[in-house]
Amino acid sequence: MDSIGSGSLRDQAAREQILYENRLNTLSQERDARALEARKAQERFSTALDQISVMQSALLASEERLKELETGINVIQSTLRRTVKERDVARAEMAEAEALADGAVEVARAASSKDTTATLDFLTDALNLAAEERDAMAALAAEATLTVDDMLLDRRLAEERNDAIFSQLEDAVSVSIEPLDDIFARAGLNSNSILEAIRRGYSGQGGPLTPLKFSTKGEEPGLDERRANGILGKMDRMNLYRIALQKTPFALPVKGAYRFTSGFGPRWGRMHNGTDFAAAHGSPIYATADGVVTKADWSSGYGRLIKIQHEFGIETRYAHLAKIRVKVGQRVSRGDRIGDMGNSGRSTGTHLHYEVRVGGKPVNPMTYIKAARDVF
Structure with a gap:
C-alpha cells in the first residue's frame, strides 16, 4: 500500500533495497553459526583421536605388564619344583642318617665309651642339620605358593x-567412525571403494597399526588379540x-564474508x-x-580458469x-590459496563460479559442501 500510495519509484526501490540487505545480513549470520558449529565438531573429532591414542598406549603398557607377570609365574613355578626336589633329597638324607644312628647304637655297645660318645655327637649334628634344611625347604615352598597366588591375582586384575x-x-x-561413514554416504560416494583406493596408494607396512601377534607357535589368536586387532x-x-577427506572436495572454496548468488541447475534456459x-x-x-593443477589459463566464457584433478x-x-x-602441474593441498575472485570472462559481476565434476560429468557442488557441514 505504501508503494502504491507513494507515487515515487525511487522510494519503492529504497524500501526494497533495505529489505534485501536485511535478508542478506540474516543469511550471513546463519552461515557464521554453521561455520562455528563445524569448527566445534572438528575440535571434538580431534579430541576423540587424542583419547584413542592415550588408550592405545595404556593398552600396550598393560600387555607388557601381562607378559612380565607370565614370566614371573614361570620363574616361581620352576623355583617351586626345584625346592620340592631338594626337600625330597633332604628327607632321603635324613632317613639315611636315622638308619646310621640306629646302626651306631649297635656299634656303641661294642666300642669304647669314648668312641661311642664321638659317634653319637656326629650323628646328632647331622640329624639337626638335616632337620634345619627340611624346615627351610618347607618354608621356601610355602612362600613360593603364596607368591604364585599373588601373581595369579595380579594377572586376573x-x-x-x-x-x-x-x-x-x-x-x-x-563413535568416531560413524560420522565419517555418514559424510561419504551423504555425498553419494562408495566409501568402501574409496578406502580401497587409498589403501592401494598407501600400502606401506609396519607402524602402530600392524596387527598384533602374541603367539610365536602358530596358535590361534586369543580373545584379547582379536579385540585388539x-x-x-x-x-x-x-x-x-x-x-580420503583431504582428497575429496568437501571444503568451501571461499572463506570470510560471501554471498551465495546462484545454484546448480537450469538457469535462463541453459544448464548452470x-x-x-x-x-x-x-x-x-x-x-x-588435495590435487594437481591441470589448467591455469584463460578459457573463453570461464575467463581466468583453474582446473584441479583430484x-x-x-x-x-x-x-x-x-x-x-x-x-x-603444481600439486596443491586443501586450503591452499590458488587465485583471487574477479569478473573475467562471461560474467555480470564479481563472483566465483565453482564446479565439481565426477568422471567428467558435472554434479552439484553443494552435495559435498552440505555433507561435510551436516556431519561436522
Whole structure:
C-alpha cells in the first residue's frame, strides 16, 4: 500500500533495497553459526583421536605388564619344583642318617665309651642339620605358593583392566567412525571403494597399526588379540578416511564474508553446471581438496580458469578469477590459496563460479559442501 500510495519509484526501490540487505545480513549470520558449529565438531573429532591414542598406549603398557607377570609365574613355578626336589633329597638324607644312628647304637655297645660318645655327637649334628634344611625347604615352598597366588591375582586384575580399556577403546572408535561413514554416504560416494583406493596408494607396512601377534607357535589368536586387532582395524579405517577427506572436495572454496548468488541447475534456459559465490573483488580462492593443477589459463566464457584433478576421478573448476596463483602441474593441498575472485570472462559481476565434476560429468557442488557441514 505504501508503494502504491507513494507515487515515487525511487522510494519503492529504497524500501526494497533495505529489505534485501536485511535478508542478506540474516543469511550471513546463519552461515557464521554453521561455520562455528563445524569448527566445534572438528575440535571434538580431534579430541576423540587424542583419547584413542592415550588408550592405545595404556593398552600396550598393560600387555607388557601381562607378559612380565607370565614370566614371573614361570620363574616361581620352576623355583617351586626345584625346592620340592631338594626337600625330597633332604628327607632321603635324613632317613639315611636315622638308619646310621640306629646302626651306631649297635656299634656303641661294642666300642669304647669314648668312641661311642664321638659317634653319637656326629650323628646328632647331622640329624639337626638335616632337620634345619627340611624346615627351610618347607618354608621356601610355602612362600613360593603364596607368591604364585599373588601373581595369579595380579594377572586376573590385569585382565579385568584390559577388558575395561578394550571396551572404552571400542566405544570411542565406533563413535568416531560413524560420522565419517555418514559424510561419504551423504555425498553419494562408495566409501568402501574409496578406502580401497587409498589403501592401494598407501600400502606401506609396519607402524602402530600392524596387527598384533602374541603367539610365536602358530596358535590361534586369543580373545584379547582379536579385540585388539579389531580396534586397530577400525583405527586404520579412520586413518584412511582422514586421507580420503583431504582428497575429496568437501571444503568451501571461499572463506570470510560471501554471498551465495546462484545454484546448480537450469538457469535462463541453459544448464548452470556449478555454484556461484560473490564477495569483494580480489577475495582469496582456496583449493577444496588435495590435487594437481591441470589448467591455469584463460578459457573463453570461464575467463581466468583453474582446473584441479583430484583422486577418485573428481575434478574441480574455479572460474572468472581476477588472478591465478598456481601453475599447471603444481600439486596443491586443501586450503591452499590458488587465485583471487574477479569478473573475467562471461560474467555480470564479481563472483566465483565453482564446479565439481565426477568422471567428467558435472554434479552439484553443494552435495559435498552440505555433507561435510551436516556431519561436522
